[in-house]
Amino acid sequence: MSTHHERPPRPPRTRIMRLRRxxxxxxxxxxxxxxxxxxxxxxxxxxxxxxxxxxxxxVFFTLGGFIQLALSGRRPPRRSSSPADFADWWSAAVQFVGTLLFNVSTAAVLIGAIRSTSTPSTGWTPDAWGSAAFLVASVLALVAARRRHELWDPDARTAHGTWLNMAGSVAFGFSAVGAYVVPASGTIYDLHWVNLGTFLGAVCFFLAAVLARRSMEYEAHHPGLSTT
Known part of the structure; x- marks a missing residue:
């Protein structure tokens, strides 16, 4: 009679999609x-x-950008990396820089509002460099999405997510154009377009965020989840 103990069968597993961090x-x-x-x-x-x-x-944008760049599993590209991984990493890096530029521009508006509470608020005055960074990041994300099968995580870039982010970046770009200050009068060129572009861009970014999913492996007998 054999004295070896047979290993119990592994519990059944199934894959589900969860919101990305x-x-x-x-x-x-x-x-x-x-x-x-x-x-x-x-x-x-x-x-x-x-x-x-x-x-x-x-600040929340920067937090999301930092997680996407440094904590999501991405690694700086090497010579052996695929073109998709190059585009994916640089997209996350440029976007993170863009969020930092937004930190600066929104902080400047906040400081100005605190110093002169009697001045009517124009809300966020879009930063041209930050908006440009978002546009560049969106283009790189589209490049990565076209070859998503080569990515470190195929779920990292999807067609709907990258196009929504592109639409949001374009809207933010138009918002930045509307925020141009006319030298002769010292007023913003078109405040209505600033607000509309910012609102539409934010809606596109929100939809892209909530639709972004990551494949997870779930053990039926255990309440916990483990990434694969």
Whole structure:
């Protein structure tokens, strides 16, 4: 008689899709940016709190960008990396830089609102460099999505997510153009387009964030989840 003990069969596993970690930061940041341009909200909270809303949103964007770049499993590309991995990493890196630029621009608005509470708030004055960084990141993300089968994680870039981010980046870009200050008058070129572009861009970023999923492996007998 054999004395060897047979290993128990492995419990059945199934794969499910869960919201990506970086999505939480992008989703919350998008909501704050969208709320910040709603007229009734601005009237209700005042210039300082409205500016603080945009600053908090930019911080959440930076948190999501940092997680996406440094904590999601990405590695800096090497010579042996595929073109898709090059585009994917650089997209995350450029986007993270863009979020930092938004931190600076929203902080400047907040400081200005605190120093002069009697001045009507224009909300977030879009940063041209930050908006440009988002556009570049979106283009690189589209390149990565075209060859997603080569990525470290095929779920990292999807067609709907990258196109939504591109639409959001374009809207932010138009918002930045609308925020151009006319030298002769010292006023913003088109405040209505600033607010509309910011709102539409935030909605696109929010949808891209909540639709971003990661494949997870689930053991039926155990309540926990483990990444694969």
């Amino acid at each position: 970086e999505s939480w930061g992008f989703a919350v940041g998008s909501v704050l940016f969208a709320v910040g341009v709603v007229p009734w909200y601005v009237d209700a909270v005042g210039a300082v709190w409205d500016a603080a809303t945009f600053f908090a949103g930019s």
